Amino acid sequence: MLIGAILFSSSINLFALSLKCEAAPNNGLDIYFSKASFLQTDGYTNRSVKTCKRGDCSEVDNFKYCKNPQDHFILKSFGNQEGIFIVSNRCNGGFKKYEAVGRTDPEEKILMEEKMVYQMRNQIWNSIAFRPQPVLILRKEDDKYNLNIEDFTEDLWQEEWDREDIDVSYFVSAQEAMTYQTVCKINNK
Amino acid sequence: MVNLPLKIYYLALLAILSIGVVSGDEGKPSKNLEVTKELLTEINSYRLKKPIFRTKSEAKKLLESVIERIKPQAEAICRELSSSACEWELEVVSGNAFNAYASGTNKISFYTGLVRGVYYEEELAFVVAHEIGHHIGNHISKSKTSTILGALIGAALAIESDNPTIAADAANIGAYIGRFSFSRKQEIEADSISKIILLNSGYDMEKARAGLIRLTRTGLSPATSSFLDSHPSGPERVLIFDNL
Numbered sequence: 020m021l022i023g024a025i026l027f028s029s030s031i032n033l034f035a036l037s038l039k040c041e042a043a044p045n046n047g048l049d050i051y052f053s054k055a056s057f058l059q060t061d062g063y064t065n066r067s068v069k070t071c072k073r074g075d076c077s078e079v080d081n082f083k084y085c086k087n088p089q090d091h092f093i094l095k096s097f098g099n100q101e102g103i104f105i106v107s108n109r110c111n112g113g114f115k116k117y118e119a120v121g122r123t124d125p126e127e128k129i130l131m132e133e134k135m136v137y138q139m140r141n142q143i144w145n146s147i148a149f150r151p152q153p154v155l156i157l158r159k160e161d162d163k164y165n166l167n168i169e170d171f172t173e174d175l176w177q178e179e180w181d182r183e184d185i186d187v188s189y190f191v192s193a194q195e196a197m198t199y200q201t202v203c204k205i206n207n208k
Numbered sequence: 209m210v211n212l213p214l215k216i217y218y219l220a221l222l223a224i225l226s227i228g229v230v231s232g233d234e235g236k237p238s239k240n241l242e243v244t245k246e247l248l249t250e251i252n253s254y255r256l257k258k259p260i261f262r263t264k265s266e267a268k269k270l271l272e273s274v275i276e277r278i279k280p281q282a283e284a285i286c287r288e289l290s291s292s293a294c295e296w297e298l299e300v301v302s303g304n305a306f307n308a309y310a311s312g313t314n315k316i317s318f319y320t321g322l323v324r325g326v327y328y329e330e331e332l333a334f335v336v337a338h339e340i341g342h343h344i345g346n347h348i349s350k351s352k353t354s355t356i357l358g359a360l361i362g363a364a365l366a367i368e369s370d371n372p373t374i375a376a377d378a379a380n381i382g383a384y385i386g387r388f389s390f391s392r393k394q395e396i397e398a399d400s401i402s403k404i405i406l407l408n409s410g411y412d413m414e415k416a417r418a419g420l421i422r423l424t425r426t427g428l429s430p431a432t433s434s435f436l437d438s439h440p441s442g443p444e445r446v447l448i449f450d451n452l
Contacts, residue, residue: 047253061258070431070441077243077431079424079442080252088258 036096040166040203042089042109049197052083053152055110057168058199061088063110085110094157094166094203104130106155117155130155131171157203164203170196241451243431243443251443254421257327267323268300274333281408282340285401290344306426308335310342325426330411331419334402341401347394391438396448403452420446 042059055063064080071077092109096102097116104117117130132152137143156167262270275298286294297315304321311317316339326332342348406416423429424442433441440448 047255048249061256064252066428068428068430072432077245077248077443078252079248079429079431081428082256082422082425084258 035099035101036094037206038094038164038203039206040092040094040164041201042091043166043168043199043201045199052110054168054197054199055085056106056108056115057092057153057155057201059090060110061085087112093206094155095206101128103133106130115152126159128155128157130157135171162205166201166203168199168201170198172196241447243441243447247447248431248443251421251424251446254418254425256418256422256425259325259327262324264302264320267320270323270329270332271298271300271318271336274329274336277411278333278337278340278405278409281405282337282344285405285408286340286344289401290346292343292346294344296340296343306423308339310339310348312348314343316340316343326419326422328412328415328418330406330413330415331422333406333409333411334416334419337402337405338398340405341398342394344401345394345397347398392433392440395439395445399445399449400452403449417446417449420449 040057043057045054045058045060047060050058050060050063052063052065062082062084065083067078067080069076069078087110089109093107094104095106096104102119104119105114106117107114116133118133118136119128120131120136121129131154135152151171154169154171156169158165158167283294286292293314295314297312299315299317301317301319303319304324305319306321306325308316308318308322316336318336318339322335323332403413403416406413420442424446427442429442431441431443433439433444439445
């Protein structure tokens with residue numbers, strides 16, 4: 020009986036929206052682990068070596084290879100509300116859970132990584148490594164979806180959140196923020 | 209017996225390559241040989257391809273193919289520039305290290321990790337030819353001074369002094385290399401010999417350059433070398449490679 024229920028449940032449409040997105044073009048600079056999940060790259064940097072001579076500093080970024088780089092990644096909404104999404108990692112495999120934030124808009128969704136949102140909402144900064152993840156902005160246009168992959172900025176925080184009093188200087192400044200664009204198509208598989 | 213005119217030809221070839229005039233950039237302002245922000249940006253944004261996984265037999269096959277291709281050119285250059293025996297004993301060592309080294313009078317050892325750590329054949333060829341370059345330059349015997357690099361800079365200045373721009377370029381690279389310590393000059397000399405071997409073997413130099421950038425990005429290289437370093441820094445090697 021239970022097995023039957025499990026088998027039948029698989030035929031229920033758990034994924035209201037299933038998209039296959041192309042890895043986004045980029046200029047090769049500042050590709051950190053969290054961005055490598057979405058960008059066209061065979062690797063990422065996680066540290067830099069800074070060399071200074073008489074106050075003039077230069078940096079060389081290291082390069083770590085992705086375990087299994089793919090040319091696309093998957094984005095699927097979980098449940099019918101399209102409030103929770105799972106996003107595959109095109110660099111190292113695996114999935115991350117994203118949730119829609121901000122006002123409900125059928126044409127546009129702003130998705131942020133769930134763990135990061137939880138930490139910010141509850142102001143959990145101590146003893147847990149905080150890893151900013153890019154924000155995904157998904158817009159529907161005719162039969163395709165445009166996806167913007169953006170650094171998380173203070174501006175976005177103030178726009179989308181109630182707790183504006185929290186110090187967000189840790190995040191990328193609006194001037195230095197990077198945006199990458201790609202397109203997604205309905206994944207019928 | 210050393211064929212003197214041919215030796216002069218190779219020194220002149222090394223010299224001409226060393227000052228970056230192979231494309232005939234006559235009239236251009238002389239280059240400022242410094243690791244610039246632009247070069248660092250290019251290195252930091254370079255699209256490195258993930259190395260191809262190769263089995264031990266595939267690794268051995270690739271290494272043999274590289275050696276077969278570069279050996280005639282390496283031997284020809286060795287006979288002109290070196291008094292040592294131009295035959296090298298090659299050894300493949302099992303290990304994940306991205307490394308190779310020259311030892312003894314004619315021995316070169318390669319780790320299998322080196323073959324598995326590259327994408328293009330040219331990257332591997334550059335390392336193999338670099339190690340051969342250490343033997344050609346007689347670098348293992350530390351008591352002997354390095355003469356080839358000095359000769360090529362000197363020859364460059366002597367041959368091309370009619371053209372002030374070219375002479376200035378030669379002086380720039382000479383002055384730039386002059387800053388390095390003895391061991392770092394040996395590395396530059398091995399890189400120079402390696403580049404000539406690869407050029408004569410018909411390899412794609414852009415792909416060989418990718419190997420130097422890979423070494424820079426995966427080896428946690430500083431932007432510039434300090435006094436006690438045994439090797440020039442990654443960006444310095446790329447800069448010199450571009451100007452050879």
